[in-house]
Amino acid sequence: MTTKRLVDQITKKLKTERGKDIKSASNKDLYYVITSVVNDVVNGDWMVTQDKYKKKKQVYYLSMEFLVGRLLESNLLNSGILERANEALLKLGFQPQQVYEQEHDAGLGNGGLGRLAACFLDSLASLKYPGHGCGIRYRYGLFEQRIIHGHQIELPDYWLKEEYPWETRKIDQAVEIHFGGNVHMHEKNDGTLEFKYENTDKVMAVPYDIPIIGYRNNIVNSLRLWSAESTEIDTDHLTSQTDHYYHQLDHKHSIEQISGFLYPDDSHFEGKTLRIKQQYFLVSASIQHIIKEYKKNNRRSLKYLPDKVVIQINDTHPSLAIPELMRILMDQERYGWDEAWKITTSVMAYTNHTTLSEALEKWPKGMIKDLLPRIYMIIDEINERFCKGIWFDYPELRDKIPALAIIADDQVHMARLAIVGSFSINGVARIHTEILKKKEMKDFYYLFPKRFNNKTNGITHRRWLLQVNPNLAKLVTDVIGPKWIQRPNDLIGLLRYTKDSSFLEKIGQVKNENKRILADFIHDRTGITIDENSIYDIQIKRLHEYKRQLLNVFHILHLYNELKDNPSLDITPRTFIFGAKAAPSYHLAKEVIKLINQVASIVNNDKDIRGKLKVVFLENYNVSLAEKLIPAADISEQISTASKEASGTGNMKMMMNGALTVGTLDGANIEIRDFVGNNNIFIFGLNADQVLDYYQNGGYIARDIYNTDDRVKRILDQLNEGAFGSQEIEYKDIYYNILYHNDPYFVLKDFDPYLEIHELVEQAYRDKNAWNAMSVTNIAHSGKFSSDRTIQEYASEIWKLKKY
Numbered sequence: 039m040t041t042k043r044l045v046d047q048i049t050k051k052l053k054t055e056r057g058k059d060i061k062s063a064s065n066k067d068l069y070y071v072i073t074s075v076v077n078d079v080v081n082g083d084w085m086v087t088q089d090k091y092k093k094k095k096q097v098y099y100l101s102m103e104f105l106v107g108r109l110l111e112s113n114l115l116n117s118g119i120l121e122r123a124n125e126a127l128l129k130l131g132f133q134p135q136q137v138y139e140q141e142h143d144a145g146l147g148n149g150g151l152g153r154l155a156a157c158f159l160d161s162l163a164s165l166k167y168p169g170h171g172c173g174i175r176y177r178y179g180l181f182e183q184r185i186i187h188g189h190q191i192e193l194p195d196y197w198l199k200e201e202y203p204w205e206t207r208k209i210d211q212a213v214e215i216h217f218g219g220n221v222h223m224h225e226k227n228d229g230t231l232e233f234k235y236e237n238t239d240k241v242m243a244v245p246y247d248i249p250i251i252g253y254r255n256n257i258v259n260s261l262r263l264w265s266a267e268s269t270e271i272d273t274d275h276l277t278s279q280t281d282h283y284y285h286q287l288d289h290k291h292s293i294e295q296i297s298g299f300l301y302p303d304d305s306h307f308e309g310k311t312l313r314i315k316q317q318y319f320l321v322s323a324s325i326q327h328i329i330k331e332y333k334k335n336n337r338r339s340l341k342y343l344p345d346k347v348v349i350q351i352n353d354t355h356p357s358l359a360i361p362e363l364m365r366i367l368m369d370q371e372r373y374g375w376d377e378a379w380k381i382t383t384s385v386m387a388y389t390n391h392t393t394l395s396e397a398l399e400k401w402p403k404g405m406i407k408d409l410l411p412r413i414y415m416i417i418d419e420i421n422e423r424f425c426k427g428i429w430f431d432y433p434e435l436r437d438k439i440p441a442l443a444i445i446a447d448d449q450v451h452m453a454r455l456a457i458v459g460s461f462s463i464n465g466v467a468r469i470h471t472e473i474l475k476k477k478e479m480k481d482f483y484y485l486f487p488k489r490f491n492n493k494t495n496g497i498t499h500r501r502w503l504l505q506v507n508p509n510l511a512k513l514v515t516d517v518i519g520p521k522w523i524q525r526p527n528d529l530i531g532l533l534r535y536t537k538d539s540s541f542l543e544k545i546g547q548v549k550n551e552n553k554r555i556l557a558d559f560i561h562d563r564t565g566i567t568i569d570e571n572s573i574y575d576i577q578i579k580r581l582h583e584y585k586r587q588l589l590n591v592f593h594i595l596h597l598y599n600e601l602k603d604n605p606s607l608d609i610t611p612r613t614f615i616f617g618a619k620a621a622p623s624y625h626l627a628k629e630v631i632k633l634i635n636q637v638a639s640i641v642n643n644d645k646d647i648r649g650k651l652k653v654v655f656l657e658n659y660n661v662s663l664a665e666k667l668i669p670a671a672d673i674s675e676q677i678s679t680a681s682k683e684a685s686g687t688g689n690m691k692m693m694m695n696g697a698l699t700v701g702t703l704d705g706a707n708i709e710i711r712d713f714v715g716n717n718n719i720f721i722f723g724l725n726a727d728q729v730l731d732y733y734q735n736g737g738y739i740a741r742d743i744y745n746t747d748d749r750v751k752r753i754l755d756q757l758n759e760g761a762f763g764s765q766e767i768e769y770k771d772i773y774y775n776i777l778y779h780n781d782p783y784f785v786l787k788d789f790d791p792y793l794e795i796h797e798l799v800e801q802a803y804r805d806k807n808a809w810n811a812m813s814v815t816n817i818a819h820s821g822k823f824s825s826d827r828t829i830q831e832y833a834s835e836i837w838k839l840k841k842y
């Protein structure tokens with residue numbers, strides 16, 4: 039399609055689909071029209087791809103979250119018409135970015151786990167793997183965050199208010215889900231048992247499909263999102279009583295609530311009935327769909343399901359897939375237990391995302407029994423057989439049965455169910471998998487050593503480099519050619535240019551240009567003027583104690599105190615940039631948001647500081663905001679308490695854009711360091727073994743540091759007493775958490791090493807040539823963190839999947 043043809047198509051569609059001409063058209067009109075052009079281009083390929091997949095083995099990625107963000111620009115990029123679309127828009131007098139920004143950022147996820155699922159979809163399609171995402175079409179995505187007087191305020195994210203042009207409703211493929219009711223068991227003539235369900239609540243799951251476009255390869259995969267709707271109003275029981283009518287409306291409303299909103303907790307368990315309803319809804323709809331497809335495409339019995347289907351469950355949230363598949367195989371397909379179990383455990387694979395105890399899913403068994411009686415019976419049986427197996431085959435583990443049982447102390451332990459019911463269990467970075475094997479899941483590893491494996495996370499380099507940083511992408515292509523786009527490992531070729539000062543200068547220019555653009559954006563959004571020559575020091579991620587935004591704030595307060603004592607202190611100007619949402623019920627996290635905003639208002643308005651420090655908190659951190667910030671980062675803050683961050687993916691996005699990491703030896707930071715070497719990363723603080731040792735054996739006393747380090751005492755007293763100028767707010771809860779709960783995340787312990795590493799950062803920044811060389815070294819090694827590499831590993835080592 040030439041630019042001219044595109045212009046013609048756009049003009050025509052404006053008229054036929056929007057009733058506008060180019061003079062009366064808005065950015066929104068252009069957005070819808072271009073989307074429609076993409077859909078026209080893609081729909082044929084979508085049909086063909088799905089048809090070609092029919093006989094192949096397919097992977098289904100089950101996830102409660104898909105954090106896709108905006109799709110138009112990346113769909114244009116992948117379908118190979120981005121450049122011409124940009125030209126056409128400019129010709130018609132529109133700014134492409136303004137048009138693309140009309141799309142509502144689809145926030146159907148909390149953070150890393152949901153974004154990983156979205157990157158995986160991009161890689162599956164781009165590598166031509168037959169793979170589908172299965173999720174929930176929440177009517178409300180992750181809340182929109184506003185900051186008012188420094189406080190986080192949550193607003194509902196009604197992302198479907200205007201038509202979402204990428205989805206297609208497929209009512210003919212709706213399936214029925216049953217909740218509650220009673221199960222009756224009776225013996226049939228042949229001696230087999232039959233299970234009948236009575237008085238269940240019926241919910242209709244209606245699929246909406248979104249095309250996932252491979253990079254210039256004519257492959258289009260699907261993301262299928264299920265929406266909960268009530269089945270037809272029950273006319274049999276209609277009476278003239280109006281209360282009955284209201285009762286039915288009420289019932290309809292409660293059914294639709296199942297896909298009503300995304301729970302806003304990240305790495306935190308919420309034991310609400312509605313949440314388990316959501317989980318079973320996703321799982322039952324998806325498994326029913328998978329079996330229907332299998333039967334349609336294959337003439338063989340379900341015994342051979344594992345040859346054609348593999349199901350990856352993203353964390354334990356969809357782990358009811360295991361008993362649900364058992365249920366269908368036994369109750370509907372009439373398989374015996376052993377055969378059904380063999381099929382199920384050959385199909386299911388489980389990814390663990392965290393070892394945080396507060397994230398462990400444990401449902402009260404009464405709740406599962408009431409809501410999903412047949413599923414509970416099956417889990418109970420899985421548990422009985424598993425525990426018996428240990429008792430007889432592993433007598434050395436008999437003492438540990440209570441800690442291994444799927445049902446224990448009246449709770450259903452979902453991770454244990456996922457482990458027992460899957461043929462593969464993977465962690466998401468090397469250290470995380472090792473902690474699973476050696477500590478968290480030690481006894482399970484002893485039982486099933488072959489199931490455990492590592493798949494270090496990744497990010498799609500198409501969105502996170504090619505799309506968001508076109509100037510850097512072009513510069514890279516200028517020197518190493520375009521092959522890296524297909525084979526991100528080829529970025530390693532950049533290492534030959536780390537001593538080429540003219541190339542390094544160009545790298546610096548691209549970064550400076552990106553920093554200038556971000557400075558304008560920040561000024562527009564906040565009114566804050568930042569120094570384009572300052573170090574852009576960025577921490578963007580969910581707000582969590584373990585991620586230690588507080589340590590970053592302590593660094594800022596320390597620099598501020600130093601400058602107040604000595605205003606002529608010679609320091610390189612710094613701009614600290616934060617983006618972070620806190621779960622609405624997470625009090626301490628919200629206190630930290632308040633603190634960051636208050637520190638910002640004090641520091642930014644203090645004339646003594648002479649602009650040497652600026653602090654910016656950007657509200658509503660989401661994928662679109664990440665895309666604006668990451669290309670402009672000098673420093674990437676990855677400072678979690680060692681052992682707590684399973685992998686991290688923000689760290690990968692930033693290194694790919696030439697930022698240098700200040701980080702602990704945690705998650706994928708360790709693998710980043712192994713590739714770039716100690717000279718190209720700023721590592722500090724306790725390592726995981728030291729942290730785990732303190733947790734196990736004690737020996738850390740936070741108050742000792744408060745008593746001996748004047749810098750720490752000064753900062754903590756400022757928090758306790760509210761001693762910031764005229765502002766009266768105090769942070770007693772933070773103060774108490776550190777001194778009276780003994781600083782559970784080792785903020786004080788890592789404070790001094792953190793300041794030291796930042797002094798090294800400052801020194802390093804003075805030598806621009808050396809800095810840019812470090813930056814290039816990071817970009818050169820970032821290809822290993824493309825999700826293409828991750829997906830290749832899943833496909834060959836877990837899924838045994840062939841490319842189309």
Ligand SMILES: *Cc1c(COP(=O)(O)O)cnc(C)c1O
Nearest residue numbers: 149150579660661664686687688
């Ligand atoms: C990548 C990403 C994350 C994950 O960031 P971490 O630093 O790994 O926690 C969270 N939210 C958004 C919007 C992202 O794009």
